[in-house]
Amino acid sequence: MWPAMRLIRRQLSSVARGLVYEKHGEPSQVLRLQRLEVASPTDYEVKVKMLAAPINPSDLNMIQGTYALLPQLPAVGGNEGVGVVAAVGRHVSSVRPGDWVIPVDAGLGTWRTEGIFRESALVRVPSDISIEGAATLSVNPCTAYRLLSDYETLRPGDSVIQNASNSGVGQAVIQIAESLGITTINIVRDRQDSSEPGAETS
Structure with a gap:
């Protein structure tokens, strides 16, 4: 048995x-x-x-x-x-x-x-x-949402500026902000020459 x-x-x-x-x-x-x-x-x-x-x-x-x-x-x-x-x-x-x-x-x-x-x-x-979207849903997008909602009351037409905006969190901030009608000013890291970061606006 x-x-x-x-x-x-x-x-x-x-x-x-x-x-x-x-x-x-x-x-x-x-x-x-x-x-x-x-x-x-x-x-x-x-x-x-x-x-x-x-x-x-x-x-x-x-x-x-x-x-x-x-x-x-x-x-x-x-x-x-x-x-x-x-x-x-x-x-x-x-x-x-x-x-x-x-x-x-x-x-x-x-x-x-x-x-x-x-x-x-x-x-x-x-x-x-x-x-890919589902696998990366629980960390960076959640962090981005809290960055946009926990510190200031943002309204459509407002602008935010962020550094490291080509990171996972930064990209999520851009997407969430756009859906809320918020303009983002994004400082990006230049991986070719990190001593001279570029900038872009969306």
Whole structure:
């Protein structure tokens, strides 16, 4: 009976791959591609197959140990990304197989092919947007929105000026501001010669 039970358990599990770090340090030195066992989801768990996950400076800072939020070690790298729900636990109600989901908070560990996550750690997003857009939705656009809304009450016709506007956050600021009727004055970093930054207005 015991061998049969062990066989059933193995059949319910799958093997994923993930970029894992067991100590803080430079990513090139501490990250290791490892095999990760992924069991079937239970109760409020969701099994997610990752579609895409970007690399942000915050991801690298977290691995280095210099970020404000640090996960328990060992940890899988990656704070942002999009995945498709492969299976759900019996009490999960907010998502179902086939839905696209992104992390609610940082530290989820998105640099993996597949994983089991709490339902509360995920939010569903439309699947008719680009994979790249969905995978980069939860960090830079949110930061850009808060930059435009937390410090001043901006109205259509107002103008804002920002530096580093060719960054991910800067590009999101431009797009969100345009949708609100706000003009942006954008200082861009000249990557050819960083000592002489250019400027542009949109």
